Amino acid sequence: MTQTATMRARELPQTDPATARANLTAEFVALIDLVDGLAPDDWTRPTECTGWTVRHMVAHIAGSAECAVRKSTLLRVYASAGWNSRKAPDTFIDHMCAAQIAARADMTDREVAADLKRWARDAPARLAAAPGFIRRLRVPAASGAPKGATLSWFLDVINTRDVWMHRVDLARALGVxxxxxxxxxxxxxxxxxxxxxxxxxxPLALTLTGVGGGTWRIGAGDPVAHVTEDAVAFLRLLSGRSDECPLATDGDPSAADSLRAARVLF
Incomplete structure (x- = not known):
């Protein structure tokens, strides 16, 4: 097995608010550009998120951006999702998304697009401006967040991750x-x-190729394998969307098996 000197991935710093604001702004600009180019028939195309069309996905992202800007909307969506600290994270998130989509059910497609623009304009700045005492609050374990996560993780990491992954979904659905x-x-x-x-x-060494690629150590101890995969395909695997990854492995094949079974919250 080829040995590669790398840092532990868990030692990477969490995204800071200023970087998160710039990144989310860039993601919204790219998303809006894509949505502005949708033809009437594109809105009904199915995506790889079960039961969601392109319209459902855009409506969800618009609703998420509104939640970032309007606290009253956030609280209403939380209430409609039936939040409690014991509910499974996937169930709660599904209910939140359903509430965001339902709130736009009477809008035309172009009105949904305009609604996205309305909330996306201010969402990055509102999230970045969240006060420190809010950012330091611990996230309930039932949320599916990684160990030790605080609300800063939701504010600075998950929001950008969500828009980025849904842009991947939309591009695949549209064939662009x-x-x-x-x-x-x-x-x-x-x-x-x-x-x-x-x-x-x-423990393993993980190399991801493509934009955003790099090599990191996963787990404590000397790596038993070196696994290589395309970055976007691997993140889609971790999100539970699909298993299209060969996970080329030099060393113990159980390392690839563990990666294939792993999931990260998106």
């Missing part, structure tokens, strides 16, 4: 090339950081 932004390398790093934070599999 995806625009890359300055946010992509940081989005990749933060996913790998979260993976290593909760990792319980064998």
């Amino acid at each position: 090339a995806r625009e890359t932004t300055v946010a992509e390398p940081e989005a990749v790093r933060q996913v790998i950081r979260d993976l290593d934070t909760d990792w319980s599999g064998p």
